[in-house]
Amino acid sequence: MTTPEVLKYTQETGDFSRMLESIPYAQFIGLTCDRFGDDLIFRLPRKEQNLGNPILPAIHGGVIGGFMELSAAIYLMMSQDNLRMPKIVDFSLDYLRAGLDRETFAECRLTRQGNRVANVMISAWQKSRSQPIATARAHFLMEG
Amino acid sequence: MTDLITDSLRTERVSRFINTLNQARALGISVVEANAEHLILQLPYSAQIVGNPDTRVIHGGAITTLMDTASGSVMICALPEFELCPTLDLRVDYMRPAEPDRPVFARAIAYRVTKNIIFTRCEAYQDEGNTIANCVGTFMRIGKEATPKPYRDLIAGSDQ
Numbered sequence: 001m002t003t004p005e006v007l008k009y010t011q012e013t014g015d016f017s018r019m020l021e022s023i024p025y026a027q028f029i030g031l032t033c034d035r036f037g038d039d040l041i042f043r044l045p046r047k048e049q050n051l052g053n054p055i056l057p058a059i060h061g062g063v064i065g066g067f068m069e070l071s072a073a074i075y076l077m078m079s080q081d082n083l084r085m086p087k088i089v090d091f092s093l094d095y096l097r098a099g100l101d102r103e104t105f106a107e108c109r110l111t112r113q114g115n116r117v118a119n120v121m122i123s124a125w126q127k128s129r130s131q132p133i134a135t136a137r138a139h140f141l142m143e144g
Numbered sequence: 145m146t147d148l149i150t151d152s153l154r155t156e157r158v159s160r161f162i163n164t165l166n167q168a169r170a171l172g173i174s175v176v177e178a179n180a181e182h183l184i185l186q187l188p189y190s191a192q193i194v195g196n197p198d199t200r201v202i203h204g205g206a207i208t209t210l211m212d213t214a215s216g217s218v219m220i221c222a223l224p225e226f227e228l229c230p231t232l233d234l235r236v237d238y239m240r241p242a243e244p245d246r247p248v249f250a251r252a253i254a255y256r257v258t259k260n261i262i263f264t265r266c267e268a269y270q271d272e273g274n275t276i277a278n279c280v281g282t283f284m285r286i287g288k289e290a291t292p293k294p295y296r297d298l299i300a301g302s303d304q
Contacts, residue, residue: 025203060167066205
């Protein structure tokens with residue numbers, strides 16, 4: 001379970017394994033996360049099960065969405081003192097290039113943190129960070 | 145010969161298409177209803193897509209995939225011939241969490257089809273009228289020739 005203890009441990013150590021093990025959907029798509037100083041880079045490994053279009057082949061657009069959505073939630077949680085999973089309100093996603101059958105990365109940026117709502121930008125890329133395959137923004141409700 | 149597309153033909157085509165998508169198979173997404181107006185898909189409940197083990201609620205990402213699949217397949221119902229249409233964008237609004245142990249349905253419509261773009265709307269629900277999430281999307285028409293003929297034939301089946 002994503003208990004406050006696990007979140008505190010993750011925040012302090014930068015070791016995301018325990019937290020990600022507690023989220024079945026993260027395991028399902030294979031999401032991992034690394035911390036570099038204060039920066040978080042999320043990683044979606046190449047995985048046959050994540051494919052949609054079999055011709056290219058390409059990662060299912062929904063998986064790219066789910067990967068970015070979960071990345072944003074984890075990013076937000078780690079940047080808060082409040083150790084609770086934020087609730088997603090809405091999610092807007094632009095697909096810029098086909099997500100090919102290879103490793104995908106994502107990084108997030110907190111655009112605005114209000115009292116109750118936070119706005120997060122997410123960018124996903126494969127070969128080069130300067131050529132994103134998708135960009136997204138999401139609103140989260142911070143509770144408690 | 146008139147090209148009469150029946151609802152059972154639409155159901156078969158969408159089913160064949162969805163079966164070629166690994167992620168849709170992994171999630172167990174299936175066709176409930178397909179007609180000229182809309183497409184309804186079903187996502188069964190499964191422990192592997194839970195986002196919060198405390199509440200056992202499935203993660204929004206699985207709902208996004210369900211709605212992307214429904215919105216991206218509804219053109220099979222709307223167009224006379226199969227075309228693969230890449231997603232340009234999706235906007236998802238989450239109304240409430242899905243109840244555990246119950247399937248989630250997604251009803252998609254292609255409310256405007258132009259030469260280049262298809263505009264879709266999709267609603268995810270468990271009980272009719274009790275929306276879990278809404279989604280609007282746009283898809284690009286790259287033409288049927290952009291999809292290899294063997295794949296098009298696979299989706300069209302032996303009915304062509």
